[in-house]
Amino acid sequence: MSTPLPAAFTQLAPYAEKWALDTESARRETRMGCSQEELTTFYQAMKPVLDEAIQHLNKFDLEKMPDPERNLLNTALSLVEISVAVELFHNPWPLNAWPWEAFSVSD
Amino acid sequence: MGKTERIFETKLHSDTPEMGDSPLPVEPYVSKEFFEKERESIFKRAWLEVARVEELPNPGDYITVDVEVLKASIILVRGQDNEVRAFHNICTHRGNKVARENQGNARGFTCGFHGWAFGLDGNLEFMAGEEYFTGDINKCDIGLIPMTLDTWKGFIFVHAMDEPPQSLGDYLGGMGTQLDPFPHEECERIARYSGTPRVNWKVAIDAFQEAFHAITVHRESLPGSAASALNPGAALTSARFYGPHRSLSAWLNMEYMPPDIGLMVGKYGPAFVTSHEDYPGVNPNRDDSWWFDINVIFPNFFCDVGPGWYFTYNFWPVSENETRWVMDIYQLKAKDAGALLAQEHTKVLLRDAVLEDFSTLEDTQQMMESGALKNILASDLEIAIRHQMYVVNQWLEQTA
Numbered sequence: 001m002s003t004p005l006p007a008a009f010t011q012l013a014p015y016a017e018k019w020a021l022d023t024e025s026a027r028r029e030t031r032m033g034c035s036q037e038e039l040t041t042f043y044q045a046m047k048p049v050l051d052e053a054i055q056h057l058n059k060f061d062l063e064k065m066p067d068p069e070r071n072l073l074n075t076a077l078s079l080v081e082i083s084v085a086v087e088l089f090h091n092p093w094p095l096n097a098w099p100w101e102a103f104s105v106s107d
Numbered sequence: 108m109g110k111t112e113r114i115f116e117t118k119l120h121s122d123t124p125e126m127g128d129s130p131l132p133v134e135p136y137v138s139k140e141f142f143e144k145e146r147e148s149i150f151k152r153a154w155l156e157v158a159r160v161e162e163l164p165n166p167g168d169y170i171t172v173d174v175e176v177l178k179a180s181i182i183l184v185r186g187q188d189n190e191v192r193a194f195h196n197i198c199t200h201r202g203n204k205v206a207r208e209n210q211g212n213a214r215g216f217t218c219g220f221h222g223w224a225f226g227l228d229g230n231l232e233f234m235a236g237e238e239y240f241t242g243d244i245n246k247c248d249i250g251l252i253p254m255t256l257d258t259w260k261g262f263i264f265v266h267a268m269d270e271p272p273q274s275l276g277d278y279l280g281g282m283g284t285q286l287d288p289f290p291h292e293e294c295e296r297i298a299r300y301s302g303t304p305r306v307n308w309k310v311a312i313d314a315f316q317e318a319f320h321a322i323t324v325h326r327e328s329l330p331g332s333a334a335s336a337l338n339p340g341a342a343l344t345s346a347r348f349y350g351p352h353r354s355l356s357a358w359l360n361m362e363y364m365p366p367d368i369g370l371m372v373g374k375y376g377p378a379f380v381t382s383h384e385d386y387p388g389v390n391p392n393r394d395d396s397w398w399f400d401i402n403v404i405f406p407n408f409f410c411d412v413g414p415g416w417y418f419t420y421n422f423w424p425v426s427e428n429e430t431r432w433v434m435d436i437y438q439l440k441a442k443d444a445g446a447l448l449a450q451e452h453t454k455v456l457l458r459d460a461v462l463e464d465f466s467t468l469e470d471t472q473q474m475m476e477s478g479a480l481k482n483i484l485a486s487d488l489e490i491a492i493r494h495q496m497y498v499v500n501q502w503l504e505q506t507a
Contacts, residue, residue, distance in 0.1 A: 024298070024454065050371055057444035058375070065444075073444050080451040083368035084459055088327050096327065098304070098465035103458070106299040 004068045005075075009053060012075060015042050019078035020071040023107040027081040032092050032100060036085070043086045046079045115338035115358075117487065118392060120347040122281075126490075126497045130482035135499065136307045137476045142427035148506040149406050149499065150176045153351075154257070154264040154271065154278050156408040156421060158183055159435075161261065161295065162210075163191055167227060170210040171196055175431065176424045177267055181254055182206050182216070186227040191258065193265050194229050194251035205251065216251070225251050259283060260291050262410075281349035282404060289388025289412055294437035298454045300461070303431045306468040308407060308424040309495060310475070311432060314464050315420060316403055316491035318343055318357045324467065328460040333398070335360040340488050345392035351405035351498040353491055356390060359398035369452045375445025377415030377438065379453040386414035403491065405498055415439050416453060428472055434461060 003016045019042065021027045031039065046053075053076055060069050085092050093100045135141045157172045162183075169184035180196035182205070196204050198218035205216040205225060215232060217224040224233035229251035237246070255266040257275035260283075264275050276283060304311065314320065318341040321333035334341040337360070344358040369378060379399075389412050390397045399413035409420040416438045423431040436454055441447040474480070485493045 024451075047368065047371075050368070054372070054375055054445045054448060060444070062441065062443060062447065073447070076444075076448055077451050080368055080372060080448055081455050083366065083452075084328070084455055087366040087368065088330075089459070090327075094327065094459050094462050096324070096466055097459070097462035098302070098468075100462060102304075103300060103302045103462060103465070105458075106301070 003071050005072050006056060006068045008056065009049065009072055012046060012049070012072070015045055016071050016075045018042075020074040021078060022070075022074050024077075024081070025105045025107050027078045028100070028105060030078070031082045031085060034082075034092055036090070036092060039082045039085050039092060043079065043082060046075065050076060050079060114336075115340065115342045117343045117490070118345040118394070119490075120345070120392075123346070123348050123490075124494070124497065126493050130484050131493065131496050132482055133475050133480055135496065136310050136472070137427065139427045142307075142424070144503050145424070145499065146176055148503045150424070151267040152272070152502065152506065153406050154266050154275050155406075156262050156264050156404065156419075157181065157193075158263045159261050159296070160191060160258060160263060165212065167212045167214060168210075169206060169213060169216075169227075171206050171208075174265075174423065179254075179267075180204060181265060182251070183256075183263060184213075184227055188228075191256065191263060192227075192229065193254040193256040193263075195254060197252065198223055198225075199231070199249040199252065229253060260287070260289075262291070279349075279352070279404065281347075282352035282354060282402065285347070285349070285354055285391050286388050286402060286410065286412065289386075289417065290439075291417065291437070293439055294417065295440050296435050296437050297450050298434075298436040298458070300434045300458055301432060302465065303425065303429060304465060304468045304472075305428055306430050306472040307428055307475075308422045308430045309499070310471055311422050311430045311468055312403070312407065312409075312495060313489075313492045314468060315409060316353075316355060316401055316495070317489045319486070319488040320464075320467075324463050325460055328456065328463055329363075331360055332363045333358065333360065335362060337396075340486075342488050343490075344394040344397060346490060347391065348494060351502075353403050353494055354391065355401040355403070355491055356392060356394055357398040357401060358394075358396050361396055366456075369456065372445065372448040372452050375443070376441060376447075376449030377413075377453075378449040379413065379416065379456055384414050388412060389414060401491075403495070405495075418457065428476070 003020050057073050163185040166185050166187045172181045182194045182196045185191050196206050198205050200223050203218050203220040205218045215226045222235040226232045231246050231250050318333045321341050338358050343355045345356045347354045402410045407422040411418050418436040421433045438450050
């Protein structure tokens with residue numbers, strides 16, 4: 001498996017393939033390139049295990065996280081990124097807003 | 108006006124200046140001539156925030172900062188003696204830039220034109236072709252040109268004058284005192300965003316120093332947060348004026364429900380929408396239903412603070428209708444994954460909410476330039492906009 005996850009979270013593997021991204025700009029780009037349906041599917045799959053994932057990840061040092069945990073954390077960071085699209089904007093990007101591409105993110 | 112009774116009133120500090128209630132002329136937001144006066148009378152006479160000391164942790168670390176309104180590129184560098192200094196990024200030989208990268212660690216700066224080399228302290232250490240320069244030239248006098256610099260709580264400010272009329276501490280006055288207890292030095296930068304909208308710098312600033320707009324502009328990102336039946340106009344809860352600066356406390360609807368994921372990660376660390384405990388250097392008025400403080404340091408720097416986080420804006424005028432904006436978000440260092448996820452929610456929500464703030468800027472600028480409107484109207488909800496214009500005019504008159 002190219003994107004290994006901790007044993008208790010392997011059901012997230014199809015999402016981790018796409019969303020285990022280690023920079024904010026990569027997570028934002030991916031969000032903006034998705035359909036709302038795709039974001040919603042990811043959201044619904046991961047939200048129920050988010051709290052459990054945080055409790056698992058909190059046992060690890062942020063600086064020395066094994067790859068499976070790092071992938072789970074990056075996937076959770078992506079969930080946070082896309083959550084505002086699902087919960088608030090009902091669209092991948094804010095609609096009544098300046099174009100997101102004009103706004104640069106430094107990682 | 109004011110036909111119906113006000114349900115909520117902003118508590119104004121007793122030092123609020125008498126600013127009248129007349130409409131504000133549009134001309135200062137569109138006029139090239141007015142902008143040139145601002146360049147001379149404000150930006151060349153005010154302390155300007157350019158960076159934080161954490162950006163230069165080690166001797167030899169440097170960054171360059173473009174300050175378009177001063178037509179300057181400035182090198183900020185930490186010397187071997189640990190002092191942070193500012194220099195104009197210009198070779199004293201024939202004017203080329205000496206630092207070509209935006210940041211780095213160096214033993215000095217060597218001009219790429221003829222190889223003149225300057226030390227971290229600005230001294231000219233190697234003057235290529237020295238023996239061929241005749242005339243009254245002393246190597247000691249042609250080091251890098253220093254710029255006045257001072258720091259406050261790790262914020263680096265520069266001043267275009269060799270001898271500013273006020274020290275940085277005196278300039279910040281009560282605004283500095285209010286913020287002094289906040290642990291800025293314990294926080295680390297978690298995000299930097301930037302953009303250059305086609306808008307006058309004051310139009311841009313004004314969009315960030317009232318909460319009235321939140322009802323409409325942030326109806327999607329922050330629904331029901333800044334207003335309710337208790338405060339239908341999203342009035343600020345309190346406001347303080349310190350000379351040219353101001354501090355505005357935003358009101359939060361205590362019934363506001365943050366989005367689900369924000370609530371879930373907010374349990375594990377401070378986040379923009381979920382943390383309301385007491386904290387040093389915030390909520391100076393001890394207001395109920397307090398959200399966060401918008402602190403505006405004249406002319407173009409914001410340092411907004413909340414419990415366990417702060418964010419800054421620099422609004423850099425490029426011309427009368429172009430502004431380069433930079434936002435930095437800072438938080439206490441995340442100790443674990445949960446805290447990191449809470450930080451991420453703060454970043455993403457603020458970032459997308461600011462995109463909404465930007466939605467009005469270019470349209471406003473374009474229409475102000477049409478000349479159709481001679482004046483804009485500022486309500487008591489927008490007292491900060493009136494104050495910014497009041498201070499701008501004061502500074503222009505002082506040097507007229």
